[in-house]
Amino acid sequence: MxxxxxxxxxxxxxxxxxxxxxxxxxxxxxxxxxxxxxxxxxxxxxxxxxxxxxxxxxxxxxxxxxxxxxxxxxxxxxxxxxxxxxxxxxxxxxxxxxxxxxxxxxxxxxxxxxxxxxxxxxxxxxAKRPVTTEDPTVKPGDFIARPGRLPLLDAEGAGDLAHGGVLLDARAAERYRGEVEPVDPVAGHIPGAVSAPTMGNVGVDGRFLPAGLLRERFAKLGATDAVDVGTYCGSGVTAAHEILALTVAGVPAALYVGSWSNWVADPDNPVATGDS
Incomplete structure (x- = not known):
């Protein structure tokens, strides 16, 4: 779908x-x-x-x-x-x-x-479609959670992928470079990760770019369906947006849910700064 x-x-x-x-x-x-x-x-x-x-x-x-x-x-x-x-x-x-x-x-x-x-x-x-302030009447659902249907990365897997595949950092470029860090205690990025700010996936109206343009964007970053690809951000929210954009582009990818907030929780994990 x-x-x-x-x-x-x-x-x-x-x-x-x-x-x-x-x-x-x-x-x-x-x-x-x-x-x-x-x-x-x-x-x-x-x-x-x-x-x-x-x-x-x-x-x-x-x-x-x-x-x-x-x-x-x-x-x-x-x-x-x-x-x-x-x-x-x-x-x-x-x-x-x-x-x-x-x-x-x-x-x-x-x-x-x-x-x-x-x-x-x-x-x-x-588009002038109707909105409401009324709370709907909700019939309880029957959804059954069956985990494991999409690929995940942990810290070790993310570190390995940064050198053996393509690991995209979905945060703003200045956070990737370590110039600022408004949320987490350490600034920088996972060594070997590639900066790919998630706001580059959408236009000024918030809509996603066409699939062809997204494929071009990710291909320039080395992310294609011919290599293993993963994404991370600060806490696994905007990285999911990167997964969505990659899906539109036809590129499968794994999500490092813990992302930077999990990576820096272990002082033994290396940290890189700058553009490389």
């Missing part, structure tokens, strides 16, 4: 029975809670999902957004009405950085029919 859906394709689906399950995952690192944006307006029928509480485990040495326990994720998705056989469409404000993490996590735990609304809430409202 194609991982993206646009507004014009989603709108008629919402008029069918049963409609897709809509998950609103608006989230801002260090910003106001996404639930506030949801209460001010959301797609009709959408259920709010909290990225920190529902899509990640507690922060710690495993990272700031480690994988949730299967039982916890299953319960969260059932509360949101997710079933195993119904299409799920996930959206955030615009650029899909948070929505991609929900897309990836659902896919990792075995859901086969998940798509991200390209352009998110902004694209929906710019």
């Amino acid at each position: 194609q991982p993206l859906i646009d507004v014009s394709a989603l709108a008629p689906l919402l008029r069918r029975e049963p409609p897709p399950i809509l998950l609103d995952v608006r989230w801002h690192l260090g910003g106001p809670p996404g639930i506030e944006a949801y209460r001010h307006g959301h797609l009709p029928g959408a259920v709010f999902v909290d990225l920190d509480d529902d899509v990640a485990g507690p922060p710690g040495p495993a990272g700031r957004h480690p994988l949730p326990k299967p039982a916890d994720f299953e319960a969260a998705m059932r509360r949101a009405g997710v079933t195993g056989d119904r299409l799920v469409v996930v959206y955030d404000d615009a650029d899909s950085t948070a929505a991609a993490r929900v897309w990836w996590t659902l896919r990792y735990f075995g859901h086969e029919r998940v798509r991200v609304l390209d352009g998110g809430y902004r694209a929906w409202t710019e």
